[in-house]
Amino acid sequence: EPEVTQTPSHQVTQMGQEVILRCVPISNHLYFYWYRQILGQKVEFLVSFYNNEISEKSEIFDDQFSVERPDGSNFTLKIRSTKLEDSAMYFCASSGLADNEQFFGPGTRLTVL
């Protein structure tokens, strides 16, 4: 069964460093998403991406964040200058249609020291 994969599973970084979180969505999906979950809190929407551009983003997704689909398979989230409060699980998701079920990856745990 096809699945969304994410790498790395755990990333530790120093405050102020740039990180890139990688995702490989399900191959025939067209809609891609990033969510995050701070420990003990709700899963929060960050950004959605369709047709090679951002379709929606939340208040969290400020100019420190960017997304890219550099090739036909990868979907990346970049945080330019990490802050302590960026520590969270980051989940990538994809769906075939805009309003259909979303398939989530296993997440990347980002720890900012």
Add this chain to the structure above:
Amino acid sequence: SQQGEEDPQALSIQEGENATMNCSYKTSINNLQWYRQNSGRGLVHLILIRSNEREKHSGRLRVTLDTSKKSSSLLITASRAADTASYFCATVDYKLSFGAGTTVTVRA
């Protein structure tokens, strides 16, 4: 905000019992989805119910939707220890808006 809010926050039941959790939301929806999350892991889609549907079944799961009350319920029948997880409803407006979830513990 469109996000769903689950109730109760936590539920502890004996294996074999049924577990029921509720979700309320604030605005009109196209569909509502339920997800499960095992501790520290990714979210797994369980079931999607569209706004013109009132009830949907999938295996031991039964979901109802009452758009007049802006509420949904998830029933897990004949629970198993493996059902121990957090359960979230999510309203859909292209993005998913999650509530805080119901943590279900099934005791063997």
